[in-house]
Amino acid sequence: MINPAQQATLALLSCETLETLGQAFCECIQQWAPEAYLLNGVIPVSGQELTCYINGRDSAALKLRFDDFSHPFSQVMRTGKASIWSTLNYGVRIEHQAFRQLVQSMGKECGLFVQPLFDAEQHLYGLFAIFDSTAMLNALQQTEHPFIYLLQVYQAQIKHLKKEADMMAKNHVRNRDNDVLALSRNDATAVLPRVLVGNSSYICQLRKKIQVAITHDIPVAIEGESGSGKSEIAQLIHTYSQTPGSLVTVDCNSLDLQQQGGHLFGHTNVAESALMQANKGTLLLENIDKLASCWYGKLQHALDCGEIMPCQNLEQGSSRFRLLVTSCQPLSTIASSIPTFLPVYQRINHYPLKLQPLRYWREDLVVLSQHLLRKLCLQHQKPSFVISDELQLQLHSYHFPGNVSELKRLLELLLLESSRAGNSEGHVENNAALMELLALNFSIGSVTEPDYTQSGSLKEVVSVFEKAVINHRLLRQCFNKERVAMSLAISRRSLDMKCKKLGLAR
Structure with missing residues (x-):
């Protein structure tokens, strides 16, 4: 029973x-x-x-x-x-x-x-x-x-x-995404105008270059400022290049020296390495400018011979993969200043793609904003709305140091705030709260330099500057405390305690 x-x-x-x-x-x-x-x-x-x-x-x-x-x-x-x-x-x-x-x-x-x-x-x-x-x-x-x-x-x-x-x-999101709906994998010519929107000469030229990168199985180096869309471009190239294998991504900036070697080549088991997992597929090395120089030789050997040597050299493996790399720094500058990087640079820079900051192609800002809003509305299952002329002017007046990623973050914040404010008409032109939100984001600049001549103890002066730094990071990261704590190299608990002590709880 x-x-x-x-x-x-x-x-x-x-x-x-x-x-x-x-x-x-x-x-x-x-x-x-x-x-x-x-x-x-x-x-x-x-x-x-x-x-x-x-x-x-x-x-x-x-x-x-x-x-x-x-x-x-x-x-x-x-x-x-x-x-x-x-x-x-x-x-x-x-x-x-x-x-x-x-x-x-x-x-x-x-x-x-x-x-x-x-x-x-x-x-x-x-x-x-x-x-x-x-x-x-x-x-x-x-x-x-x-x-x-x-x-x-x-x-x-x-x-x-x-x-x-x-x-x-x-x-569900993938099926509803208009970027890939009813489009075949190899129809990149039809896909690119829908994914990479804009009519500026820069965007048109970039689409042509991406088309070349898709149709030729060669290493591609993508350079650009943070938030300019390097990873998205790399994923687009892999998706429509008819590569049979999967896309394996390794972010060199998020790993220390030993972790870089372990992820790329494997500590003792070569089968666990990213290079082996990318066999017959694509390896995306994000922020290759942060790759430790001690791994240049192993990466060069893998690119030349297809042989993978794990960190402890116990056994070797073979893998054939396509390499895509991204960097916030000009790779040519790194190659000229670090001689050991030059052989790697010569092997990864077959077809360079240089992404311009968003502030250099403002003529596409409205089209790009509406495109991102449509995707965000689908993602969050919110009714669509359009940006008013007044908000468009504010967008054009902002320099977007975070580029497309910052624009997307701001639009997502606008969308969520609009929904919370009960905006049922789908427009934001008369929403004073959103205007205030935009003004707040646009007012975020660099951290104000402290006044070293002010009176008070050293602890008080440092506390004022610490509050300014944390407040600046919170605004930049849209109060995502996990990201703020990571950027400050402190624990989330420490950040919570500092916010409470400094009166920064939202």
């Missing part, structure tokens, strides 16, 4: 969507804790807040921002570790008004257990919370209690269903 724990496990394994999984899990828990108050917290696509559902149902009980530290869930979201509070009623400081009202509405003394939930890539998906008496929470935490096993099944199912949902979402 099947016991309740086995029935609960079968119920979870039979769920086909994340929504029904959350509801089924809550129903299973209620058979052991009938008076418990259960919350399922889910992080939406925007990733800016945590939406909590009562007992896994459709009604949202709470919406909690990631940068809000006034509620107990913030500790779990920051640390990624389960936490338990024996009581929320005596001496526990809850500054979040909605969270405090939720606890008070339960009408009884209760504790709290919170379990973070992760997807298959170990990204935070959400959390599960139980509000109940201390005795019940302690009973559920006993190793022999079925709750512990069922929680593991629930987490495994989340990873499985989230992975399937992500794959379906990607396929």
Whole structure:
């Protein structure tokens, strides 16, 4: 005879969507804790807040921002570790008004257990919370209690269903993308005007050069400022060049010296190397100007002979691949200043593509903006809208140091702000909030140099400058604290504490 724990496990394994999984899990828990108050917290696509559902149902009980530290869930979201509070009623400081009202509405003394939930890539998906008496929470935490096993099944199912949902979402976006809809893989002539939009002489000439790169199996070096679209151009070349293998990407800027060698050539097992994985395909080396000079010889040998020598030279492998590289620095300058790079430069620079900054082809700015907006509306499933003449003038007056990537980020922010403001007409010309947002972004310049003559202690002066630097990075990265922390080479927790100390919490 099947016991309740086995029935609960079968119920979870039979769920086909994340929504029904959350509801089924809550129903299973209620058979052991009938008076418990259960919350399922889910992080939406925007990733800016945590939406909590009562007992896994459709009604949202709470919406909690990631940068809000006034509620107990913030500790779990920051640390990624389960936490338990024996009581929320005596001496526990809850500054979040909605969270405090939720606890008070339960009408009884209760504790709290919170379990973070992760997807298959170990990204935070959400959390599960139980509000109940201390005795019940302690009973559920006993190793022999079925709750512990069922929680593991629930987490495994989340990873499985989230992975399937992500794959379906990607396929849905891909099918709806007008850039590739009903276009054959080798019809690059028809694809390029739809993907690389614009009528300027620069864009027209760039499309012709990309067409040449697609039709000839030669190494291509793509140079340009950060955000100019180097990686996108490389992916476009691979996609329509009829290469049978896959595209393997290695970003030299994100790896240290040993990691570069391990990723490219393999530490001991050559089969794990990126060069071997790119066999019969394409290897994209992003930011090759950041590749350590000690790996030039191995890369040159692989390009000449197709032989891959792992870092410890235990065994060799062979691979034939097409090489695409990107660089923010002129490769010719690097070759002239670093003699050991010259042989590599001669092998990768068969067909150079130099991308101009966006400020040099402003005549295509409106067309490009509308193109990006259409894609963003499809991606976020938002109604389309057009940019007003006034906003177009502001766009033309901005120098875009982040190039196309910054334009896309700004347009995405405009789209999300427009939706949040309840703009149902699909236009933004009369939206004062968006105008203020644009003015804020356009006012972001370099960090203001501190006044070294001002009075105060060294700690106070440094604190003022530190606040200016962090505020500048937050604005540049659209308050994406993960990117800001990475750019400052500090942990996310340290950044959160500094923001709170300096009064920069959004």
